Amino acid sequence: MLDDKITSETFWEGVWENNPVFVMLLGMCPVLAVTNSTINALAMGLATLFVLLSSSLLVSLIRNWIPKQTRIAIYIIIIATFVTVVDYVIQAISLDLYNALGAFIQLIVANCMILGRAEAYASKVPPVKSLVNALGMGVGFTIALLCLGSVREILGSGTLLGFDLFGEHYQQWVVMILPPGGFFVLGGWLLLFEWLRQRKEQEES
Amino acid sequence: MTETTVEKPSSLRMIISLTLVSILSGIAVVSVYLYTKPIIDENKRRAIEAAVLKVIPDAAGYQPFLLEDNTLKPATDSKTKGLLFYAGYDQHKQLVGLAAPANAQGYADKVYIIYGYRFDCECITGVKVIKHAETPGLGDKVITDQSFVANFDALDAKVNVEGSALQNRIITVKHGAKTNPWEIDAISGATITSRAIGKALDIGAGQLLPQVLKFRDQLEAQ
Amino acid sequence: MNWSRLFGFQGGIHPGYHKDRTSNRAVKRLPFPLRLILPLDQHIGAPALPIVRPGQEVIRGELIAKADGFVSAPIHAPATGLVKSIELKPTARGSLTNSIVIEVLRGDPQEVMISEPHDIKNMNHDELVNAIQDSGLAGLGGAAFPSHVKLKQLDSKPAELLLVNGCECEPYLTTDHRVMLEHPEDLIQGIKYAMRATGTQRAIIGIEDNKLDAVEVIRNHLQADDPIEVKTVVTRYPQGAEKLLVKSLLGREVPEGGLPLDVGVIIHNVGTLAQMGKLLPAGEGLIERVVTITGTGVDKPGNYKISLGTPIGFVLDTLGIDATKETIILGGPMMGPAVGSLEAPVTKGTSGILVFHERDFIDREHEKVYPCIKCGRCVDACPMRLNPAQLGWLAASREYQIMADEFHLNNCFECGCCSYSCPSRIPLVQYFRIAKATNREQAIKQQKLEAEAASGA
Amino acid sequence: MARKPPRIELHTAPHAVAAQNVVVIMRNVVYALLPLLGYAVWLFGLSAFMLILVVLLSTLGTERFFNWMGKQGSTLDDWSAVITALLLALTLPPGFPLWMGVIAGITSIALGKALFGGLGFNLLNPALVGRAFVQAAFPVAITTWTPPFIVTRFTEFIPSTFTLPLMQPIDISQWLATSGIDAFTGATPLALQKFQSIATPVESLFMGSTAGSVGETSAILILLCGSYLAVRKMMNWRIPLYIFFGVVATSALLQLIDDTNPDPLFMLLSGGVMLGAVFMATDMVGSPITPRGIMIYGVLIGFLTVIIRIYGGLSEGVMYAILLGNAATPLIEMVTQPRIFGARKAPAKGGTDD
Amino acid sequence: MEPTGLDFIFFNAFLASNFVLALFLGLCPFLGVSGKLETAFPMGIATMVVMLISSVCAYFINQILVSYDIEYLRLISYIAVIASSVQLVEMTLKKFTPGLFRSLGIFLPLITTNCAILGLALFQTFKEYNFLQSLVYALGAGAGFTLAILLMAGMRERMDLARLPSVTQGAALSLMIGGLLSLSFMGFAGLGS
Numbered sequence A: 001m002l003d004d005k006i007t008s009e010t011f012w013e014g015v016w017e018n019n020p021v022f023v024m025l026l027g028m029c030p031v032l033a034v035t036n037s038t039i040n041a042l043a044m045g046l047a048t049l050f051v052l053l054s055s056s057l058l059v060s061l062i063r064n065w066i067p068k069q070t071r072i073a074i075y076i077i078i079i080a081t082f083v084t085v086v087d088y089v090i091q092a093i094s095l096d097l098y099n100a101l102g103a104f105i106q107l108i109v110a111n112c113m114i115l116g117r118a119e120a121y122a123s124k125v126p127p128v129k130s131l132v133n134a135l136g137m138g139v140g141f142t143i144a145l146l147c148l149g150s151v152r153e154i155l156g157s158g159t160l161l162g163f164d165l166f167g168e169h170y171q172q173w174v175v176m177i178l179p180p181g182g183f184f185v186l187g188g189w190l191l192l193f194e195w196l197r198q199r200k201e202q203e204e205s
Numbered sequence B: 001m002t003e004t005t006v007e008k009p010s011s012l013r014m015i016i017s018l019t020l021v022s023i024l025s026g027i028a029v030v031s032v033y034l035y036t037k038p039i040i041d042e043n044k045r046r047a048i049e050a051a052v053l054k055v056i057p058d059a060a061g062y063q064p065f066l067l068e069d070n071t072l073k074p075a076t077d078s079k080t081k082g083l084l085f086y087a088g089y090d091q092h093k094q095l096v097g098l099a100a101p102a103n104a105q106g107y108a109d110k111v112y113i114i115y116g117y118r119f120d121c122e123c124i125t126g127v128k129v130i131k132h133a134e135t136p137g138l139g140d141k142v143i144t145d146q147s148f149v150a151n152f153d154a155l156d157a158k159v160n161v162e163g164s165a166l167q168n169r170i171i172t173v174k175h176g177a178k179t180n181p182w183e184i185d186a187i188s189g190a191t192i193t194s195r196a197i198g199k200a201l202d203i204g205a206g207q208l209l210p211q212v213l214k215f216r217d218q219l220e221a222q
Numbered sequence C: 001m002n003w004s005r006l007f008g009f010q011g012g013i014h015p016g017y018h019k020d021r022t023s024n025r026a027v028k029r030l031p032f033p034l035r036l037i038l039p040l041d042q043h044i045g046a047p048a049l050p051i052v053r054p055g056q057e058v059i060r061g062e063l064i065a066k067a068d069g070f071v072s073a074p075i076h077a078p079a080t081g082l083v084k085s086i087e088l089k090p091t092a093r094g095s096l097t098n099s100i101v102i103e104v105l106r107g108d109p110q111e112v113m114i115s116e117p118h119d120i121k122n123m124n125h126d127e128l129v130n131a132i133q134d135s136g137l138a139g140l141g142g143a144a145f146p147s148h149v150k151l152k153q154l155d156s157k158p159a160e161l162l163l164v165n166g167c168e169c170e171p172y173l174t175t176d177h178r179v180m181l182e183h184p185e186d187l188i189q190g191i192k193y194a195m196r197a198t199g200t201q202r203a204i205i206g207i208e209d210n211k212l213d214a215v216e217v218i219r220n221h222l223q224a225d226d227p228i229e230v231k232t233v234v235t236r237y238p239q240g241a242e243k244l245l246v247k248s249l250l251g252r253e254v255p256e257g258g259l260p261l262d263v264g265v266i267i268h269n270v271g272t273l274a275q276m277g278k279l280l281p282a283g284e285g286l287i288e289r290v291v292t293i294t295g296t297g298v299d300k301p302g303n304y305k306i307s308l309g310t311p312i313g314f315v316l317d318t319l320g321i322d323a324t325k326e327t328i329i330l331g332g333p334m335m336g337p338a339v340g341s342l343e344a345p346v347t348k349g350t351s352g353i354l355v356f357h358e359r360d361f362i363d364r365e366h367e368k369v370y371p372c373i374k375c376g377r378c379v380d381a382c383p384m385r386l387n388p389a390q391l392g393w394l395a396a397s398r399e400y401q402i403m404a405d406e407f408h409l410n411n412c413f414e415c416g417c418c419s420y421s422c423p424s425r426i427p428l429v430q431y432f433r434i435a436k437a438t439n440r441e442q443a444i445k446q447q448k449l450e451a452e453a454a455s456g457a
Numbered sequence D: 001m002a003r004k005p006p007r008i009e010l011h012t013a014p015h016a017v018a019a020q021n022v023v024v025i026m027r028n029v030v031y032a033l034l035p036l037l038g039y040a041v042w043l044f045g046l047s048a049f050m051l052i053l054v055v056l057l058s059t060l061g062t063e064r065f066f067n068w069m070g071k072q073g074s075t076l077d078d079w080s081a082v083i084t085a086l087l088l089a090l091t092l093p094p095g096f097p098l099w100m101g102v103i104a105g106i107t108s109i110a111l112g113k114a115l116f117g118g119l120g121f122n123l124l125n126p127a128l129v130g131r132a133f134v135q136a137a138f139p140v141a142i143t144t145w146t147p148p149f150i151v152t153r154f155t156e157f158i159p160s161t162f163t164l165p166l167m168q169p170i171d172i173s174q175w176l177a178t179s180g181i182d183a184f185t186g187a188t189p190l191a192l193q194k195f196q197s198i199a200t201p202v203e204s205l206f207m208g209s210t211a212g213s214v215g216e217t218s219a220i221l222i223l224l225c226g227s228y229l230a231v232r233k234m235m236n237w238r239i240p241l242y243i244f245f246g247v248v249a250t251s252a253l254l255q256l257i258d259d260t261n262p263d264p265l266f267m268l269l270s271g272g273v274m275l276g277a278v279f280m281a282t283d284m285v286g287s288p289i290t291p292r293g294i295m296i297y298g299v300l301i302g303f304l305t306v307i308i309r310i311y312g313g314l315s316e317g318v319m320y321a322i323l324l325g326n327a328a329t330p331l332i333e334m335v336t337q338p339r340i341f342g343a344r345k346a347p348a349k350g351g352t353d354d
Numbered sequence E: 001m002e003p004t005g006l007d008f009i010f011f012n013a014f015l016a017s018n019f020v021l022a023l024f025l026g027l028c029p030f031l032g033v034s035g036k037l038e039t040a041f042p043m044g045i046a047t048m049v050v051m052l053i054s055s056v057c058a059y060f061i062n063q064i065l066v067s068y069d070i071e072y073l074r075l076i077s078y079i080a081v082i083a084s085s086v087q088l089v090e091m092t093l094k095k096f097t098p099g100l101f102r103s104l105g106i107f108l109p110l111i112t113t114n115c116a117i118l119g120l121a122l123f124q125t126f127k128e129y130n131f132l133q134s135l136v137y138a139l140g141a142g143a144g145f146t147l148a149i150l151l152m153a154g155m156r157e158r159m160d161l162a163r164l165p166s167v168t169q170g171a172a173l174s175l176m177i178g179g180l181l182s183l184s185f186m187g188f189a190g191l192g193s
């Protein structure tokens, strides 16, 4: 059962042990779709983080007040509201970024991670704890996005955050920015983690 | 969750809660919308301005117009149907050319462009890609490749004597095979995106220019 | 007109036959060993019940164990001598089984005990079937299924046709071939008895087209009004499997899980019927059989008439073969088991003893087994049109139940065509045997559990 | 008498086995590829030779590396990695930068084979996985062709061959112009047909005197080498035939609909259809084992090849068609389980509960 | 083929811009429910049905939103409509074909939080498809999803019997297979251009 105490675990859980992407495999669509550059990954991560934080806070605040039968509907409305807000804000900040992220900002609504957190966590703990946990999850999500985005951008474009790394004659690995690259890089990270885990286990035994 | 009896809250409470949340959400959305709308519109306007001024090199200002049912009217509301174009004027408020959006299917999705046209040379003077989903490093060379962009320094777009269509349809040819002023020299390795731009121009300009020319006086008078 | 071209089965293989070394050698008799070992379960079904005690003297041809029920066969003494013991003795496969051990009386002329001749003409169906059971006949084709069981008439499934299996499709073996050449009268006689017992009006002898001389001989011995036909089928392993022979000769497919009787056919091996023709009128019992002894490790290959119960070690010694260095197979190379003990005896089902040198034997243990490369050769070879590759993948993951439920494992008759053709050298048939055995055990366990549950409740 | 038991006890039937084993089959495929490699070097010279060598080394190295990772013995001796390497090299353009060839070799084994447990377990054709990867990674380099029979092909390399690792291929248009080749547009017969509607004579296709990948050259030679394997029963000859049928039928149909579409013979002889159908679609690991499955698989590959060529964004579709055929193989097999002997009704996978 | 033609719309959504393999939509069910063919197929069909229904709903809602100039409510209303239409399908199935419900039932809630459905509604709006075009688009997208998940399930079932290296298991393997499938589908890119 969840208690109300806040420990460092509350935060770090989402970053590492239960990383939403690498461990729980949640919200895979945006993870793969918008990570063809680091900047997109960062923007997506922050947008998701914002929605996660605000919806977790709100859900936690009103958790004792909403009837059980309508809770999912209410969560969805809350999430959709914040997503719409983010959508317009990003449009106002930069049209180019908005075009690059495409429909995936709006698709944050369907990100199972956010609804999952609202249902399984935020609706059961007090606001501050929920907020801390959401922050961890959001940071974990963003880190995962950056892991993908940076690899894909470095190989696929020869740049990092837009800065040229290899000079103008660098041959870009176009595949990395294409859909298969997304699958391969995420799969590659998971393989790497599994390999490291197994090696550690072997050393221990 | 361990409760054993599912207490049934009154329907009233459910309705109230949902309604309340919906109203609050509506308020939040509307206020953000109202707050950001002017900024977004300004962003869009600036983007269009930058594009139009870039594709009609000598222009200093522009006016949006709409061609609908063989009449020309100033475009005010973006929603009305018809052919949209921007007439470009120089510092002396002289009509120099026009810019218009066009699109065609590329490699991955539609390629959206805005192109510029000069009345004096009867040629296309610039193309800017507004939106595309082509392969980075390949299809997006149509933006970065200087020799490709040079195709549009002066691409022939004369209208035929009857004033019904272009005299020569704009076509894209394989890299290195350009012989006529109305041909576009494709980028090798991105022939398909190159062709999409040619196709967009051919269809867009082919439809718009013959009609616009009839209203040239009207435009000059603005 | 070649029938099997019209109706032949799919699949099958063409292994090297190596039959020429023995097919033209007349059957010779092998001397008696010092001691005969007679397993009580030489046949499929209930083991026979011994009716002799240790120390008792028996005469060649005397009944020493009686059938235990209908699906069982009696055993007769293959030689005059003393019953030494009834004890557990190793079989060819290495397991132990209860056997009667007889010390052969040296210097005895070994005359066969004279029994009461049968008046076959006046026997009715049931009496005939009983007489066949009394002779101890079990299928000499290899499976050693008590022969009379198949001949029992069933009103629900009348037999329309007797098929006589003279294919002998296994490489190396030539016993059936010799029997057809040397004893065509016995064979025809046996066929007539079997037809009488079952009331069938027609018989067809199916012979592979590498034994045309046998076809010739049998045809010459047939009377014009005999309702017996001889037909050739193409030489292809496993043409002799009953379901496939039925398909080749009649174009009928025995339904999945069914018996030839389901399509109106009774099938017997030529060796079985020849013995029937010989033994039945005299009322004698089965005490010896023809065995092909050949292989690269044999200098004097041939077909030998051997008393049942003769230990294999004795057979090899007599022929001057040093068995300890060789690989020995009982039966044909495709289906026969490798011999685990030289004490194991020749039984009713033993059709051959093959001896191979180490050097010319394809050694599975030393050849690397590769993963299945999905070449499909096993699928092409399987005459039952199963998917051995798929079965093999499942077996490797121990999905035995799925193999049976979804991929027809129980339809596999273990002919070995798949293993033979597999370039990855996967022991497919071995997998399938294990799978079947495990499933059987599982089913028995299940039944026990259910029975317990039922009695407990 | 205590006697030693005979030598082998636990041996189980059958004791006889067919002569061909995996290694023999694989080695013979390599033999069958040798003439193609020789002809390719004859056509394209030193660069082709270097490319084949480098791809071979990188592929075998990767295979060995994964053996080591998986703590198993070397699997190089089954020759399958050699086939992968040779076929991969044969599908690359002659002037392909060597470093890209290395990437192709590594990915073919890593992504295409080792990931799934090595020989026999891969889902897709490893050589084509390697090629598809570099096709998607370096689409320009892999569509940069040089003509065959360049006079200096045995004395100098195509400049792009020795491109620095990670760098863009060296531009060869200058070199082509100075090599005395005029009117070479750098396009394959398929690209000429697709993008410029220029037909290439059938004889050139038969003899392989056109631009193209290292090995997709002479239709006759490929057919001859393939026949060797087919005669020795080391390859299922039905697969190429079904593919040819699929290609001819589809392109004939499309030509009926619109007569500007290229004719079936051209479709059959140009590009990689021959090499793909004879040597790559026949890789049994990725193809169905059921007889009806093989038919569906072959025709599907032929069909997809033509569809991608005519309606797709690329001029050549064989590679993708084969990969898609491989991907569909488990499904195809599932619906084409053989009708077993004596089956009472049509084969039903799984129990029919109603 | 014209980009607005029904044939183009169908094949584009079906193959070239396959929702899963090219657009990265609906990955959760694609990775989660593709372990066995007998679950993958119902999931594909269920998704296709829900896609058709929500496409129709989204079309009409958008008409209303546009005519009242309240497009900023689009997202909220789409998600609400999708959630309730899934619920509706669920109820209808339960009532009229309980057998079908039992085989599809467990997947329906999953579909609500599946971005392929919402993505379809959004894309058809951005592309300004008319009613018929939207319907064909939904059909193509649904068929494409079904194709992808079927291929995936077939390959994963095959992998169940393979001798996999110890590191490649579970999600990583699925992603790699997904990547290879996506790589193979690159052949369809540029279809109709």
Ligand SMILES: Cc1cc2nc3c(=O)[nH]c(=O)nc-3n(C[C@H](O)[C@H](O)[C@H](O)COP(=O)(O)O)c2cc1C
Pocket (backbone or CB within 6 Å): A174, A178, B107, B108, B134, B135, B136, B138, B139, B140, B187, B188, B189, B190, B191, B192, B193, B194, D135, D136, D137, D139, D140, D143, D191, D195, D313, D314, D315, E186
């Ligand atoms: C991964 C990949 C991405 C591609 N992206 C594009 C693209 O964005 N634009 C394009 O015109 N062609 C693209 N192509 C297609 C080919 O590079 C090229 O257009 C076609 O083969 C014609 O070749 P050519 O231009 O050399 O005649 C792509 C191909 C691949 C394999």
Ligand SMILES: Cc1cc2nc3c(=O)[nH]c(=O)nc-3n(C[C@H](O)[C@H](O)[C@H](O)COP(=O)(O)O)c2cc1C
Pocket (backbone or CB within 6 Å): C044, C139, C141, C142, C143, C144, C145, C149, C150, C151, C241, C242, C259, C260, C261, C266, C267
């Ligand atoms: C339990 C059992 C019952 C059998 N019942 C009959 C039968 O009623 N009629 C018959 O013709 N064969 C019967 N058979 C014999 C089989 O059809 C078959 O001939 C025998 O198993 C040997 O076949 P094989 O030598 O092809 O392996 C029976 C076999 C077994 C194991």
Ligand SMILES: Cc1cc2nc3c(=O)[nH]c(=O)nc-3n(C[C@H](O)[C@H](O)[C@H](O)COP(=O)(O)O)c2cc1C
Pocket (backbone or CB within 6 Å): C138, C139, C140, C141, C142, C143, C144, C145, C147, C165, C166, C167, C168, C169, C170, C238, C239, C240, C241, C242, C243, C267, C268, C269, C270, C272, C273, C335, C413, C414, C415
């Ligand atoms: C793979 C296989 C091959 C067989 N080949 C022969 C054969 O060549 N000759 C033969 O008489 N029986 C052969 N049999 C046994 C027959 O199926 C059948 O049991 C036998 O002919 C019945 O006659 P029997 O009971 O008199 O032995 C074979 C069985 C199997 C499973």
Ligand SMILES: Cc1cc2nc3c(=O)[nH]c(=O)nc-3n(C[C@H](O)[C@H](O)[C@H](O)CO)c2cc1C
Pocket (backbone or CB within 6 Å): C373, D025, D026, D029, D080, D081, D083, D084, D085, D087, D113, D118, D119, D120, D121, D122, D125, D126, D127, D128, D229, D234, D235, D236, D279, D280, D281, D282, D283, D284, D285, D286
């Ligand atoms: C007829 C035949 C064709 C083959 N084709 C290929 C091929 O196209 N690509 C490949 O990587 N290996 C090929 N191989 C080799 C081998 O099957 C392959 O390495 C396995 O796919 C690895 O598991 C072939 C083998 C044979 C016998």
Ligand code: SF4
Pocket (backbone or CB within 6 Å): C141, C142, C143, C167, C168, C169, C170, C171, C173, C176, C238, C240, C241, C331, C332, C335, C351
């Ligand atoms: S048991 Fe074997 S050798 Fe004897 S006839 Fe049958 S298949 Fe041939």
Ligand code: SF4
Pocket (backbone or CB within 6 Å): C381, C382, C383, C384, C385, C386, C388, C411, C412, C413, C414, C415, C416, C417, C418, C419, C428, C429, C432
């Ligand atoms: S042993 Fe079984 S699976 Fe193998 S070929 Fe014979 S019948 Fe088919």
Ligand code: SF4
Pocket (backbone or CB within 6 Å): C371, C372, C373, C374, C375, C376, C377, C378, C379, C388, C389, C392, C418, C421, C422, C423, C424, C425, C426, C428, D289
């Ligand atoms: S013969 Fe062997 S390698 Fe070939 S498919 Fe069958 S089991 Fe696999």
Ligand code: SF4
Pocket (backbone or CB within 6 Å): C414, C433, C436, C437
């Ligand atoms: S499975 Fe093999 S060992 Fe077992 S009864 Fe059948 S044939 Fe004999």
Ligand code: FES
Pocket (backbone or CB within 6 Å): A026, A027, A028, A029, A030, A110, A111, A112, E024, E025, E026, E027, E028, E029, E113, E114, E115, E116
């Ligand atoms: S994030 Fe796309 S389906 Fe879950």
